[in-house]
Amino acid sequence: xxxxxxxxxxxxxxxxxxxxxxxxxxxxxxxxxxxxxxxxxxxxxxxxxxxxxxxxxxxxxxxxxxxxxxxxxxxxxxxxxxxxxxxxxxxxxxxxxxxxxxxxxxxxxxxxxxxxxxxxxxxxxxxxxxxxxxxxxxxxxxxxxxxxxxxxxxxxxxxxxxxxxxxxxxxxxxxxxxxxxxxxxxxxxxxxxxxxxxxxxxxxxxxxxxxxxxxxxxxxxxxxxxxxxxxxxxxxxxxxxxxxxxxxxxxxxxxxxxxxxxxxxxxxxxxxxxxxxxxxxxxxxxxxxxxxxxxxxxxxxxxxxxxxxxxxxxxxxxxxxxxxxxxxxxxxxxxxxxxxxxxxxxxxxxxxxxxxxxxxxxxxxxxxxxxxxxxxxxxxxxxxxxxxxxxxxxxxxxxxxxxxxxxxxxxxxxxxxxxxxxxxxxxxxxx
Numbered sequence: 001x002x003x004x005x006x007x008x009x010x011x012x013x014x015x016x017x018x019x020x021x022x023x024x025x026x027x028x029x030x031x032x033x034x035x036x037x038x039x040x041x042x043x044x045x046x047x048x049x050x051x052x053x054x055x056x057x058x059x060x061x062x063x064x065x066x067x068x069x070x071x072x073x074x075x076x077x078x079x080x081x082x083x084x085x086x087x088x089x090x091x092x093x094x095x096x097x098x099x100x101x102x103x104x105x106x107x108x109x110x111x112x113x114x115x116x117x118x119x120x121x122x123x124x125x126x127x128x129x130x131x132x133x134x135x136x137x138x139x140x141x142x143x144x145x146x147x148x149x150x151x152x153x154x155x156x157x158x159x160x161x162x163x164x165x166x167x168x169x170x171x172x173x174x175x176x177x178x179x180x181x182x183x184x185x186x187x188x189x190x191x192x193x194x195x196x197x198x199x200x201x202x203x204x205x206x207x208x209x210x211x212x213x214x215x216x217x218x219x220x221x222x223x224x225x226x227x228x229x230x231x232x233x234x235x236x237x238x239x240x241x242x243x244x245x246x247x248x249x250x251x252x253x254x255x256x257x258x259x260x261x262x263x264x265x266x267x268x269x270x271x272x273x274x275x276x277x278x279x280x281x282x283x284x285x286x287x288x289x290x291x292x293x294x295x296x297x298x299x300x301x302x303x304x305x306x307x308x309x310x311x312x313x314x315x316x317x318x319x320x321x322x323x324x325x326x327x328x329x330x331x332x333x334x335x336x337x338x339x340x341x342x343x344x345x346x347x348x349x350x351x352x353x354x355x356x357x358x359x360x361x362x363x364x365x366x367x368x369x370x371x372x373x374x375x376x377x378x379x380x381x382x383x384x385x386x387x388x389x390x391x392x393x394x395x396x397x398x399x400x401x402x403x404x405x406x407x408x409x410x411x412x413x414x415x416x417x418x419x420x421x422x423x424x425x426x427x428x429x430x431x
Contacts, residue, residue, distance in 0.1 A: 020073060040090070044087055106219075109317040135412075150250075155425065161232055185212055230284035
């Protein structure tokens with residue numbers, strides 16, 4: 001992971017010592033299950049807990065000797081144990097420990113991400129409420145379309161983030177599986193009762209059927225969900241980047257005191273945070289193909305997925321956590337230029353009301369084709385001459401009164417159903 005984008009508490013979750021501690025947690029849960037079933041002597045697990053060793057220097061020494069991290073872990077963990085060491089890693093294969101512990105880590109990572117998503121949702125909802133009636137121009141194909149509100153733009157971001165929150169809840173459920181089923185998953189050397197008891201103690205569910213590993217479609221589902229969350233952040237950041245263009249300048253990302261925009265041009269205030277979020281979203285999408293390919297392994301397993309996951313799983317969770325933290329900062333400190341929104345809305349000399357004008361003519365009895373062609377001809381003239389469409393309509397459309405034409409060009413018309421849209425979300429921002 002690039003340290004620049006590694007934030008606490010997510011980065012600590014992926015430290016090697018934390019990984020070994022989770023492996024030990026799994027081993028102890030299995031020993032306790034054996035003890036509860038009367039397979040090993042009472043008190044064995046407590047003795048193992050007291051004497052278990054986590055010593056990073058010793059682990060690295062054993063790993064260099066064995067070139068096998070789980071064997072090195074077992075030797076390290078049991079280095080100060082007595083007779084109880086006989087029952088440490090009893091009947092297990094490496095993946096019983098690694099994959100079950102990995103699920104514990106990913107569940108914790110999901111909890112961190114979900115908590116941060118709640119914070120972002122709260123910030124988005126607050127911004128959406130603040131600008132509920134802030135008129136701005138809606139754009140399609142990058143071209144002025146019709147008025148809307150900036151609040152509705154933000155509410156759209158909020159709605160997607162809320163859907164993604166719900167998807168991550170489901171992905172957490174999908175990753176909450178472990179396996180304590182032995183070398184090829186058939187329980188030959190470790191009975192299902194041990195798995196049930198051990199995983200219950202760990203807060204995980206038994207994989208209904210596994211090979212030597214927890215099947216990687218679980219992990220792929222999680223990575224795809226994380227990438228989808230990142231794409232939602234990128235959509236928001238892309239919109240802000242467009243709206244921060246000099247000739248638009250309807251919003252601006254925060255620019256703190258002392259910040260510099262360019263080594264050459266002192267006036268520059270660039271949307272670097274939004275651009276960074278867009279770049280990181282590309283990285284997040286790149287993890288998806290790897291996660292899907294990791295699902296396709298030889299027979300009961302090979303380890304081609306293992307090396308890839310040492311990159312993708314820590315990096316995906318840490319990158320998204322960084323993106324969520326920075327997105328919240330962006331939303332909470334976004335500068336909104338209402339006056340520029342009004343100014344930009346009026347730059348097309350009233351052309352944005354063309355549909356309203358067409359509908360007014362239809363209401364007077366014209367066919368839709370007649371009304372469309374008539375308004376289009378007036379609009380094209382306005383494009384060419386810079387005349388105001390309202391004034392041109394008053395001169396050219398005797399079928400409408402001046403009062404009726406003025407009503408057509410009232411931007412507040414576009415606010416009439418805003419409250420109804422917001423009601424769909426009331427009370428949901430903290431759920």
